[in-house]
Amino acid sequence: MSCPDCFSGHVHTGTPKGQVTRLHGLDVYVAEPSAGPVRGIVIIVPDAFGWEFVNNRILADHYAEKGNYKVYLPEFMNGNAAPVWLIETIRTLTTSKSFGDYVKMPYHIAWAASAFIPFMFLNRFGKSWPIVRSFFESVRQNEGARLPIGVAGFCWGGKHAIYLAHGAEIDGKPLINASFTGHPSFLNVPGDIEKINIPVSLAVGDLDSVVTPVVAKEIEKILSGKDGEVKIYVGAGHGFCVRADSVLSDASRQAAESEDQAIDWFTRHFAAISL
Numbered sequence: 001m002s003c004p005d006c007f008s009g010h011v012h013t014g015t016p017k018g019q020v021t022r023l024h025g026l027d028v029y030v031a032e033p034s035a036g037p038v039r040g041i042v043i044i045v046p047d048a049f050g051w052e053f054v055n056n057r058i059l060a061d062h063y064a065e066k067g068n069y070k071v072y073l074p075e076f077m078n079g080n081a082a083p084v085w086l087i088e089t090i091r092t093l094t095t096s097k098s099f100g101d102y103v104k105m106p107y108h109i110a111w112a113a114s115a116f117i118p119f120m121f122l123n124r125f126g127k128s129w130p131i132v133r134s135f136f137e138s139v140r141q142n143e144g145a146r147l148p149i150g151v152a153g154f155c156w157g158g159k160h161a162i163y164l165a166h167g168a169e170i171d172g173k174p175l176i177n178a179s180f181t182g183h184p185s186f187l188n189v190p191g192d193i194e195k196i197n198i199p200v201s202l203a204v205g206d207l208d209s210v211v212t213p214v215v216a217k218e219i220e221k222i223l224s225g226k227d228g229e230v231k232i233y234v235g236a237g238h239g240f241c242v243r244a245d246s247v248l249s250d251a252s253r254q255a256a257e258s259e260d261q262a263i264d265w266f267t268r269h270f271a272a273i274s275l
Helices: 054-067 086-095 099-103 105-122 125-141 156-164 213-223 252-270
Strands: 019-023 026-031 040-045 069-074 149-154 178-182 200-205 228-233
Touching: 026 054, 040 054, 040 125, 040 156, 040 252, 054 069, 054 252, 086 105, 125 149, 125 156, 149 156, 149 252, 156 178, 178 252, 200 213, 200 252, 213 228, 228 252
Parallel strands: 040 069, 040 149, 149 178, 178 200, 200 228
Antiparallel strands: 019 026, 026 069
8 A cells, every 4th residue: 555645754854974885786875883792784675765865864873873783774776766855745735725736736746646656666566575685685694694684664665574574584594583664555464464473563653544553453463473563653644763754743752762662672682583
């Protein structure tokens, strides 16, 4: 399932601190802790705005610094991320009130469609999943051979995070040891959730129109017999984990709390891993 909420929100004000490199065939933004030993590797599968979106890079920095993880934010979209200007276009469409706004509506709809339709086609799951899985396989076979690996997937990346939690392996080792997803999109519920075999944590807003509270409760019920959790954030909409909330004008508190949720989840499950 998808909707304009996947492409709305707010641009973070800040400067990323990591570095860009080439790794396992992809361009990757890498964030590392400033002090202390690396506890594990966290790979972010981002929202529609991709690996260059400043919100996603700053989130990678926060994970690295707060959790002492090496964090990878790869270019999984081959240059086909949704343009950031779409944020303002969607906001205009969803908040228009004056007569002048409505007169301009066809113009904004046309612009939104010109970005939305190519994104959906070029980044469809059947095309992106092999790329994502291949990267995780390479990490597990190389620098992740003796480190725990986690995935954090958001919106577009959420389905990938859930699929990775199904328990795929390479060389007898799971591709990941723990999964976190914030406001995922495109999920098939209950099917995608029933196949989960790896610890998974979900963060969703109670105003999310993609994973609604009803769907979130269904997911929570399925996970009751597994190592999983669902946390619902009151007042938050789609996109809040990367400070791109479609409802709130300022989702800083909810975003910070979801960061802590992810870090606590990874830390708890990484500590139990012996590779």
